[in-house]
Amino acid sequence: MLRKIKDWLLMILLALVGLLATVLFARKPDDWAKEKEKEVEGRKNAINRAKEQAKRAEKYYKEMKKKHDEKIAEGSKKPGEPDINSPDDAANYIDDILSDIKSSGSSVRESKKN
Numbered sequence: 417m418l419r420k421i422k423d424w425l426l427m428i429l430l431a432l433v434g435l436l437a438t439v440l441f442a443r444k445p446d447d448w449a450k451e452k453e454k455e456v457e458g459r460k461n462a463i464n465r466a467k468e469q470a471k472r473a474e475k476y477y478k479e480m481k482k483k484h485d486e487k488i489a490e491g492s493k494k495p496g497e498p499d500i501n502s503p504d505d506a507a508n509y510i511d512d513i514l515s516d517i518k519s520s521g522s523s524v525r526e527s528k529k530n
Contacts, residue, residue, distance in 0.1 A: 500506050 500509060
């Protein structure tokens with residue numbers, strides 16, 4: 417008889433422990449899911465901010481490219497300078513610049529030696 421009472425009390429105790437564990441651990445997946453939803457939402461917001469920033473950067477790039485192209489066009493229209501219309505003209509222009517650098521560089525080297 418005592419054995420039966422002991423067994424019933426043990427079963428009731430185990431049932432209560434199981435119920436308590438279910439209640440405690442059943443809440444965690446909900447909290448976990450909410451945390452993950454917040455993380456996903458935060459990532460979505462970060463992606464949207466990055467897209468907006470990319471659009472602004474593209475707009476800025478187009479504006480700067482337009483200004484740069486205009487300055488190049490202005491620079492190529494200097495009075496008294498020949499227009500560069502072919503690769504040979506460009507090569508001659510670069511050769512002139514390099515020869516000027518070489519001639520001025522050699523005088524600098526000579527003055528350092530003295």
